[in-house]
Each structure stands twice: as C-alpha cells, then as structure tokens.
Amino acid sequence: MTDRTLGQRGEDAAAAYLERAGMTIVDRNWRCKAGEIDIVALDGTTLVLCEVKTRRTVAKGTPEEAVTVTKQRRIGRLAAAYIQQAGIEPVEVRFDVVSILVIAADRALLRHHRAAFVLQ
Amino acid sequence: MRSTVRTSTIRGIEAIPVDVELDVSSGLPSFSIVGLADVAVLEARERVRSAVRASGFAFPNARVVVNLAPGPLRKHGTGFDLPIAAALLAATGQLPSRIVDGCTLVGELSLDGSVRSVPGMLAHALLARETGVLIGPVCSDGAADLEDLEYRPLARLGDLVRDRSSLMPAAASIAATEESPSEDMADIFGHELAKRALEVAATGGHNVLMVGPPGAGKTMLARRLPGILPPLTADERLSTALVHSVAGLDDAAPLSGVRPFRAPHHSSSIAGLVGGGSPPRPGEVSLAHNGVLFLDEMPEFGPASLQALRQPMEDGRVVLVRADGRIRFPARFALVGAANPCPCGFLGDPDRPCTCPPGAVGRYAARIGGPLLDRIDMYLRIERVDPARVLDARPDEASWIIRERVVQARERASTRGLGQTASLTGTALFAACRLSPEARRGVERAARAYHLSGRGITRLLRVARSVADLDGLPRVDRDQIDEAIAYRFGTGGGSLGTCP
Numbered sequence: 001m002t003d004r005t006l007g008q009r010g011e012d013a014a015a016a017y018l019e020r021a022g023m024t025i026v027d028r029n030w031r032c033k034a035g036e037i038d039i040v041a042l043d044g045t046t047l048v049l050c051e052v053k054t055r056r057t058v059a060k061g062t063p064e065e066a067v068t069v070t071k072q073r074r075i076g077r078l079a080a081a082y083i084q085q086a087g088i089e090p091v092e093v094r095f096d097v098v099s100i101l102v103i104a105a106d107r108a109l110l111r112h113h114r115a116a117f118v119l120q
Numbered sequence: 121m122r123s124t125v126r127t128s129t130i131r132g133i134e135a136i137p138v139d140v141e142l143d144v145s146s147g148l149p150s151f152s153i154v155g156l157a158d159v160a161v162l163e164a165r166e167r168v169r170s171a172v173r174a175s176g177f178a179f180p181n182a183r184v185v186v187n188l189a190p191g192p193l194r195k196h197g198t199g200f201d202l203p204i205a206a207a208l209l210a211a212t213g214q215l216p217s218r219i220v221d222g223c224t225l226v227g228e229l230s231l232d233g234s235v236r237s238v239p240g241m242l243a244h245a246l247l248a249r250e251t252g253v254l255i256g257p258v259c260s261d262g263a264a265d266l267e268d269l270e271y272r273p274l275a276r277l278g279d280l281v282r283d284r285s286s287l288m289p290a291a292a293s294i295a296a297t298e299e300s301p302s303e304d305m306a307d308i309f310g311h312e313l314a315k316r317a318l319e320v321a322a323t324g325g326h327n328v329l330m331v332g333p334p335g336a337g338k339t340m341l342a343r344r345l346p347g348i349l350p351p352l353t354a355d356e357r358l359s360t361a362l363v364h365s366v367a368g369l370d371d372a373a374p375l376s377g378v379r380p381f382r383a384p385h386h387s388s389s390i391a392g393l394v395g396g397g398s399p400p401r402p403g404e405v406s407l408a409h410n411g412v413l414f415l416d417e418m419p420e421f422g423p424a425s426l427q428a429l430r431q432p433m434e435d436g437r438v439v440l441v442r443a444d445g446r447i448r449f450p451a452r453f454a455l456v457g458a459a460n461p462c463p464c465g466f467l468g469d470p471d472r473p474c475t476c477p478p479g480a481v482g483r484y485a486a487r488i489g490g491p492l493l494d495r496i497d498m499y500l501r502i503e504r505v506d507p508a509r510v511l512d513a514r515p516d517e518a519s520w521i522i523r524e525r526v527v528q529a530r531e532r533a534s535t536r537g538l539g540q541t542a543s544l545t546g547t548a549l550f551a552a553c554r555l556s557p558e559a560r561r562g563v564e565r566a567a568r569a570y571h572l573s574g575r576g577i578t579r580l581l582r583v584a585r586s587v588a589d590l591d592g593l594p595r596v597d598r599d600q601i602d603e604a605i606a607y608r609f610g611t612g613g614g615s616l617g618t619c620p
Contacts, residue, residue, distance in 0.1 A: 046181070076148055076150075079148055080148060090146075091146065092146070092181050092182065093147070093148050093149055093181070094149065094181050095149060115149065115181055118149040118150050118151050118184075119148055119149065119150035119151075119152075120150065120151065120152060120165070
C-alpha cells in the first residue's frame, strides 16, 4: 500500500468515526491555493476543522506530533479561507486532530483530539 | 465579552500598576497576549489554559486576546498568570466580576490550578495597600503581614469563586524574633583591639578594612560581626525586605529585624555586585542595604568591580540607567574588607619575613586603589595570636553582651535626632560631635599631619562620634579623637593599611 492510499484510507476511517460520534461531514479534502483541509464537519452548531494523520510506525514520533505549530498556523489560514468561501458565519470553530496508527493489515489505533490546538 | 483585572509588575524595587484587559470574541480559536510581554508572560497561555481546566472551569473555544496596559511598559515575570485567568473567567461569565473589582491580583499558576508566589510580593503589597485589596498566593513571605493591607490569600484558582467574606484580616505586625548566631565573639581569643574596633564600627556603620597574615582571624572576626549588630528599625526592615523580595530571596529575616550580612565571592561580576541584568535585579550592595557587605580577600576582586562600589558608598544607592529609564536600588551598607598585607601574606609580621619580590607589594595594594581606600574609616591590623593564648583559651565576652552595648550606643545616637552617624555631614556632624576645644586642636593637627581631605575629616569625626556614643559621652573629647585617629592611621608602616 502506498503512502497516498494509506492517507486516503485513514481519512475514510476518520470520517466514519466522526459520523458515528454524532457529527455531520460537510466537506472532504477541501482545497484552495494555500493547501487542503482533510475533513470539515459540524458538531451541533460548531464548525469542526479536522486534520487526519495516519502512520505505520512511531519511528518518527506519533501521528499527532506531526501537527506542528507551523502546520497549525496553516490550518488556521485555511479555516479563514474556508469560512469566507463557504459564506457561513459559524457560532463556534474548533480544530480537531485524528491520529491513526496502523498496527496490522486489518487493525489500527484511532485517537480523536477535540480542540487539539488554538492559534497563538 | 470583555473584562479588566488589575495587577502590577516590578520595575526596580517598585510595583507599577498594570491593567489586564481580556476580550473573548467569536472567531478562530486563538489565545494571544499583546503589550510588551516577555517570554515568561507569553508562557502564561499554557499555564492558564491547564489551570483553568484543572480547576473545573471551561476554556472558551473562541478568540481570546489579552492586552497588558500601559503598552509602552515592559512586563516580565510569571505573576500575570492569576490576573489573566481571573479576567478570562470573568469575561466568560464563570466568575462574578464584583469578586475581583477593585482588587489587585498577582500570582503564578501551577498546571493543577494552585497559586504560587512570585518575586517581589512585598512590592506588590505596598502598591495594593494604596489601591485596595491584594489577592495573591498563600505563601507570600512578608507581604501578607503588612499593616493596613487587606490581603486575600488564594491556595487555588478555584477558591476565587468563593465569596469575598473569606477575606483574611491583616495579621498582627511582625514581632522581632531573636536569632541565635551560631558563631559567637566568645570563641575568639585575644584580638581585643579588633573586637573593640568592630564594636565601634557596628555602632556607627563605619567601613572597615582588616589587614593581616593568613589564618590570623580576619574572616573569623567578620563572620561574628552580624551577632553584634543591632536589630533593624521598623523603617529599615521594610526597605531591606523590599530589596530581598524583588530579588526573589526570603524576606522573613529582614522583616524580623535581622541585619543583612552579604559575603560575595571575589569572582562576582559587576552586575552581581552593584545590580544589573535584564530585567534589572538588585546586586549584593543593595541586598546588604542597612547591613554589612563583607569582601573577603578584597584585592582579589576585579578592579572594575571594586571601583563600581565607590558611587553607592557615597550616595547610599545605585542608579542603573537603561534605554527605558532609570532604576534606583537603595544601597546604604557598611563595607567590611579583609586583605593580606602583600601577596605572600607576611609583610609586617614580627616573626616571618615577607618573601614578595620588589614591586609586588605596591601592585597588590594598588589593586584596591586610593579613592576606595579613602572611603574606609578604620584600618585594623590583625596579628596572629600568641600560641600560648590560643591553647589557654578561655571564653571571652559573648556577642550578646557586646550587642547590648551597641544597641544602647545607637539609642543615644538616635536621641540626637540628626540621623545615622554614618551619614552625618557638615554642620549636622559638628553639632552632633560638640567638639571640645582640645579635641578640635587634635583634629586640626591630625588633618595637617596626614594631609586629610574634607572627606577624611568628616569620616574621622564620625568614628570619633561613635566611640563617644559607645562610651556614653555627650561630647567628643580628645580621647575619642585619638582613638579614631588610631583606627585610621595606626597600622604598621608599608602595609596595605597605610596606603591612603
């Protein structure tokens, strides 16, 4: 399995998980010039912008560690762009991170970080 | 929602009021602090967030902006944690704002929500005494005991929401605790002249330089000086404790009346001695305010460090000039130095010859330098004690007895109402001395014989005044002048002590 399809399958699993947790998926892989938001969802009235990280090993750190401050800032810019483009005015915005660690061909550990970070 | 909470930041030894304005608005979740904050203040974000959650409150999923006003003032330290957290709770409706209205909040937050002390609580308390209630950590050293201050100690952030009725009344004023110095003058055998001289120095706060061969007892004598110093007066306690507080040191000892005794090592930097750094911190001279600064092996100190002492010795304070203004630290201290007479240590010794090469002795003495030596009131030659006396040792007069005499002498001096002997000048000094005609002639003769400067005469008269106070005499007579002259010029020829 290539890294690309691994990431794709991870995002599918994350989306399925978020829906099961009661959220409504609004958008997947929303793109603009500045980059991509993996999953956009609604949790009640809160707009949730979700970054999904999938890894096969922890050799280079856990998946969630990959969401560095630089990446957080980029997601922040993307969020502003999304809100403007979608023409919505959300009551509340939240940044979530879903980390998936694949441990066997048919087995993975999923962790959902609600409000994983705030911008500085 | 917006809220404002009052706090203060330390500049020098002073607390300056700062307003913490906090705005919670809809938008991308963020937490930012503006207003010339240093790294420690910016780190408050992580501590506040953890402490707010750990205390059972909610951290808003919104845009949080903190402004520290006034803008141009640099803010530093961790004391902003508590006011920022309180402003956040007030802005999000989790804390009724009447609880913090009119209060000054200062304190660092631990991740579990407990409130920690910060340096300078005493300075914050002095400011809060003028403006209202102070809310701060439980462990706040002397600040909580300040008279006329309404202090509300807070163990945890969560305790804020409890009503104001839990306000603790100001505790009774601090009682002087009798400390028992472990080192007593009674342990020193012989050295009667030196002990008498230190008694005079303790009475008037005079500067002393002890010169003698290694092992003669210079350091031993100096270490026992705190034991014969009188306790601090009420005013002195506060000003000395304030310096200790902003330096992050325990202010309990000065508040209970113990005179500071600072003995910095000779490798100390200039900034460490006279103060400096960013933010500016008081140096050893300020920590010795109203007490003693002891410089052991004085010629080993860097020449620049020693010369930096000259200005605080004259002015009784240190002024640091920075791009954003001047900062003053008090530094009224008595200098006590110890030195060998020469590099080998045996110059002037009756038994052992000095083995220093030619020129080395002069260079050694020159390290301290004339202008600094001119500010020394008393030179003591400390000789090795006769072996028979060391072996037949009988306990000598105990420190507390000497101290009793010093306290009485200081009381006599204070009834004159002219201020401390060590800072008397001009007409006030002459009025205090009330020289007899014979004493006056003695001073004149000594001034001509030793080419005394105006400062030299002033310093001579101050020492003579202390001798008279110790002996219970209202006027300074010939004997006291002679004793003062002996302290200044009595040491053996060619040694460090006679350099001026």
